[in-house]
Amino acid sequence: MGVEDFANWLRDSARVLHENAGYLTELDSAIGDADHGSNMDRGFAAIVAVLDETSFSAVDELLKKAGMTLVSKVGGASGPLYGTFFLRFGTALAGAEITPASIGEALKAGVGGILARGKAELGDKTMYDAWAPALEAYDAAVAGGSDLAGALAAAAEAAAKGRDATTPLVARKGRASYLGERSVGHQDPGATSTTLLLESAARTLA
Amino acid sequence: MKKLINDPADVVSEALLGMEAAHPDRLRVDHQNRIVYRKEAPRAGKVGLISGGGSGHEPMHGGFVGLGMLDAACAGEVFTSPVPDQMMAATKAVDAGAGVLHIVKNYTGDVMNFEMAAELAAADAGTEVLSVVTNDDVAVQDSLYTAGRRGVGVTVLLEKIVGAAAEEGRPLQEVADLARRVNDNGRSMGMALTSCTVPAAGKPTFELAENEMEVGIGIHGEPGRQRLPLASAKEVAAMLVDPVLGDLPYSKGDSVIAFVNGMGGTPLIELYLMYNEVHQLLDRAGITVARSLVGNYITSLEMAGCSVTLLKVDDELIRLWDAPVNTPGLRWGA
Structure with a gap:
């Protein structure tokens, strides 16, 4: 498990986000401002361009660069949120041995960054509604003796459930919050992209 | 598109x-x-x-x-x-x-x-x-x-x-x-007669029938708080002005800058018609319009619709409002 694996994760995420750009924008059109798909696609395409140009010797360097790229290229709310996630995720892995436990700690640090920036709480109908159950499922799997593949699969599955559970919620953060009750019945685009990233991690980081 | x-x-x-x-x-x-x-x-x-x-x-x-x-x-x-x-x-x-x-x-x-x-x-x-x-x-x-x-x-x-x-x-x-x-x-309230199309998305952000409008919109082509049957300019003006007046609240005797803004796709003739309605409502509420601004200044691509902004002003704010400005979008006195 090293630089190449994490690079594969980012490349696979870029592919999946590109394929789903229209879908994410459609979700965002219903309750936001119709740019989530194109923003994520642009940001991860920029990460792939960096991966093509630069060789990284350490996992944390790679992930921090990915975070800075998202902060610099995406804008909107998803740029600082996902950018901060990768910055903190990478920082937490600096000098650490890559194990299911250290990745779990790094995921927590990354999501902590999302919370610090976005100030969301569970049930606000945001990406945190996918991240929170994913972290919980990941930890439970590791505690139960699961390997990285198993833990990431559990996290992705929990994220998908969290994503689906955003549909009946009233949005309290982000642009969807302006709709109030009218945001009910729509799946959150941020929770959807988070699930795509975790599903990609489960495929590539095992 | x-x-x-x-x-x-x-x-x-x-x-x-x-x-x-x-x-x-x-x-x-x-x-x-x-x-x-x-x-x-x-x-x-x-x-x-x-x-x-x-x-x-x-x-x-x-x-x-x-x-x-x-x-x-x-x-x-x-x-x-x-x-x-x-x-x-x-x-x-x-x-x-x-x-x-x-x-x-x-x-x-x-x-x-x-x-x-x-x-x-x-x-x-x-x-x-x-x-x-x-x-x-x-x-x-x-x-x-x-x-x-x-x-x-x-x-x-x-x-x-x-x-x-x-x-x-x-x-x-x-x-x-x-x-x-x-x-x-300052307080504002906006409404839309049509959606708008983000170039990268290629299609309108939402669908709005000929006889419908969105009230309580922002400036990003997002749906508003409510979808209502299309109404007259007089009725729409009240839907925008009343919640604004009640919120600060603005009271009898206040002076304001009254700003009727187009969302990008509404012609000036309609904006002035709306301004007339807004002005009358303010008159009736005993509010003095010290200055006004009518036009497309904060838009949402080609969306049709408008917003009303009231800013309660004193002599200092009016003096600063009247000071010379020379920008592509706003110019007077310079």
């Missing part, structure tokens, strides 16, 4: 090329960073004023760069906030030692990106940065536990008034306090 564009991906950069070509006397553009600068910025001793946001709201913000308004405006993708790198570059470029004020509309993305930029600029160059966040949209009611109210029409009035104060050489803290005072005394 039917738009006067070349490639949807190039809309923002090509529009910036056009702005620079059209206004070389007043503006210069950093195309790499997508920043519109006042030609003579930075000006020694003057607080630098920066705003920015997603594109698609023209003339805001790039069209408000120039004498008596902004020193720089950062352009994001259509409806997407700019990134911290842009704001940092602009902050450093307009800082003439007197500090920089960031004027930020209250949208999650804008606030986060400007926050990151202010932290980075302070750490990097030691530039003193203060921020003011506009949040004048009364359509968002339950704002306590949410992202809060949107920054809309008052942003235009604020950039003009605060721009005049900065032009007078007032210090940063005073300029920031004035900005907050303007925001605190």
